[in-house]
Amino acid sequence: MTVTTALPHADAVALADQRLAAWLKHEGCEEPPPAAHRPVAAEAAEIPVERLRLGGRVLLDRDGGPLRGGPGAGRYDRRRLRTPAPHGTHQLTLTMATGAEGPTWVRLEAETHTTGSGVRTPCRVPVPELACGLLPLLDAADGPAAVQLAPRVLTAAEVDGLIDELCDPERRLPTVVASVPVNHALDAWVEDVVRPLCRQLPGLATVYVLDPGARTEFNVALEYHTVYGGAVRTYLPEVDPASRQDGARHPVLARHRIEEDLRRAAGLLAREPRRLAAEQPLPPPLAAVPVLRVPAPGVRADSGPDDACARAALAHEEQQDHAEQQARADELERVRHSLRRERRQGRRPALPGDEPSGGPAAGLRRGVQPRGLAGRLCIGPGGASGRRSAGSGPSGRPGAPGLPVAPGTFTELMARLGEFPLLTFTGDQKSALALDDLRCTGAGWARLTWDGLTALQEYAEAAVRGQAGGDFKQWCEHTPAGCHRFPPRKAVRGESRTVFSHTKWKRERMLPVPECVDVSRRAFMGAHLRIGGGRTAPRLHYLDDCSGSGRIYVGYIGLHLTNTRTN
Incomplete structure (x- = not known):
């Protein structure tokens, strides 16, 4: 939270x-x-x-x-x-x-x-x-809203305040709004249904319950974002109440789903707030916090001169580990910002020419607002109207029109490997698909893997023409203008001597290749891309055979294979 x-x-x-x-x-x-x-x-x-x-x-x-x-x-x-x-x-x-x-x-x-x-x-x-x-x-707050443990019941007089909260640009947490079915007692519905339904939301969302009068006022004011009949709706940040298209962005949990299995419904309701909490960029003060640096157990202070070198080596390794951890934390923050940009671009308001005249967005282009919202202004990330620059491409990367959107899961990534004609995946998909279970960072890993595959494809295209100027590491260090850049420090040429000389660890990296590459149909793939950090530390292992068969073979995508640290 x-x-x-x-x-x-x-x-x-x-x-x-x-x-x-x-x-x-x-x-x-x-x-x-x-x-x-x-x-x-x-x-x-x-x-x-x-x-x-x-x-x-x-x-x-x-x-x-x-x-x-x-x-x-x-x-x-x-x-x-x-x-x-x-x-x-x-x-x-x-x-x-x-x-x-x-x-x-x-x-x-x-x-x-x-x-x-x-x-x-x-x-x-x-x-x-x-x-x-x-x-x-701590009297915790999220922008203008107080973050409370229990759902708060609102009356008709408090609806304007709720709408102001929904539209506030400083709001980070989702706002969950519950309705009460007709002919049901308000107190009983709150106690028996809403409270247990929201038991997984403390600190992750603010929760309100509309009494009958508030429900009417709310639905009149927000005709594209209504909630009624015992349903519960999750309003994500940056609500645009004047947009019918934006209404589809805020999920609704229907009453029948709640009554079928209240416990399962509670898990479904918590899914989006948990995703948002993990993927949303940190506010600047929290992003500026350095990673925790716990000193490793050192050598005794009264040890001999031989151990002085060991202490120096340990201190140097500790400094390198700290720098790598900080780099991973900064990279994760960049991935969060990238995800937010992609989502904002995906819900870009309609521009002139996007839709024939008279379509659902025509009224918005003419500046018409739904009834009940006259005079209410929602400030969006792109200015007063929330409109983004026309230079942003569909991939969510500014200035990159026409590029495909990066996949958000490894399931989607594996299904789209055919988009890389000079790359061949020869490994077991299960190790890659298992990364989707790590929900807190799996989406960022999938996008970073896609970036690596894109760079490998561009390198392979140049290498088969003899224009790469070196291996993939050198390509990353001196990426030609107009090509996709992959961080050079994440491109590793090969495994350490320790891994190569360890029979079991080397066998893990003997990955499938076609017979035209090796008659044994196995080859050592020490070259790899660093996809993540920490103990899980996903990796992509590949074999560069551009000078032979004219292709790159990807033999493994998954959690870090065994080495001195993971052991």
């Missing part, structure tokens, strides 16, 4: 620490000691990471310091808690960041990391109890 609080930064951190300590005590863990007090003059100084073991396998990491961006950019405090799970580890990361101006941002991330035991933990992580405790304590 990502919310704001009007509390000063220090007060928000103190309240969060108190709540975290109380929750740990309730769970039977040791209470952490109070965090070190920072004098005002030292607030701009970085706090070294403090690792606390609170009994058993419970670890608490605390750090803080200035935001990236230089003096005066703001400051942050972070708490990361790891607790044992049946088949892995639960992890909670609480980050509070305050920029030079503006409110204090609070972000809580809940994850489950599985072990290599082969047992899969469900992807959906429950809403942490810590989130439910923090929301009222």
Whole structure:
């Protein structure tokens, strides 16, 4: 969840620490000691990471310091808690960041990391109890809306305020609006249906229930975004109430789906808010928080001179790991911005010539608004009308008209591999399709994989003509003008000597190829593209045979194959 609080930064951190300590005590863990007090003059100084073991396998990491961006950019405090799970580890990361101006941002991330035991933990992580405790304590808000735990019932007099919230450009969270069936008691419907239906939404959405009078006023004002008859509708950010086309963007959960299986309906309702929470770009203060840097266990300080080299090597490796983690975090943020641009481009308002005169959008082009909205202005991302530049292409990349839209899933990606005539996939699709189960980052991985395949195709076209000027790594470092650029640091020429000399690890990378490439129908594919980071670290392994058969063979797309780190 990502919310704001009007509390000063220090007060928000103190309240969060108190709540975290109380929750740990309730769970039977040791209470952490109070965090070190920072004098005002030292607030701009970085706090070294403090690792606390609170009994058993419970670890608490605390750090803080200035935001990236230089003096005066703001400051942050972070708490990361790891607790044992049946088949892995639960992890909670609480980050509070305050920029030079503006409110204090609070972000809580809940994850489950599985072990290599082969047992899969469900992807959906429950809403942490810590989130439910923090929301009222911090008076959490999302733009103009208060983020509350329980659904709030609205009357007709409060409908204008709700519509203003829906249209507010600062709103980040979805707004869930529930209606009450005719001839049903309002209180009973809220208690028996709406509350259990929204049990997975605390911190991820704001929830309102329209009483009969409010329902009428709301549906008259928003004729393209109505909700009634016991249905529940999720209004995503950037609502355009004057657009019939925009109305299709906000999903409706029908009453019969709710009454058939309330528990399943609750999961369906939470799907879009969870997706949005994972894929939406971070606000600038949170995006400027550096990645957590926990020092690796070092060599003893009283060790001999031979170990001094080991300490230096360990420090260098730790610095490289930190830089790579920061690069991955920054790249994930760029992917989030790219996703948002693609979605905004996909719902571009109709331009003159897009549709014959008299079509559904004709009234919008003439400036006609639905009844009940006269004088109400919704500021969109592209200006007063939300209209985007005509130079943006259908792919969502500005200035790239005509390029295909990148797939959002690996299922779609595998079905579209035929769009790369000089690439041949020879591996098992299951390893690639399994990445779709990792919902929080799978869409970004699919798009990055598509970018890599696009660059490989362009390289292959040049290589078969003898115009590539080197291998794919060199192509990425010196991409010709007009070609798709893939980050050079993500293009790896081959595996390490350790991997190549390890029989089992090398066998994993002996991937299928046609008989014309190798009579054994197997070839070592050490060259690969880095698709993601962390323990899962997806990879795309390929064999460049442009000088032989004139093709590139992709033998594997999936989670990182075994090496010294994944082992």
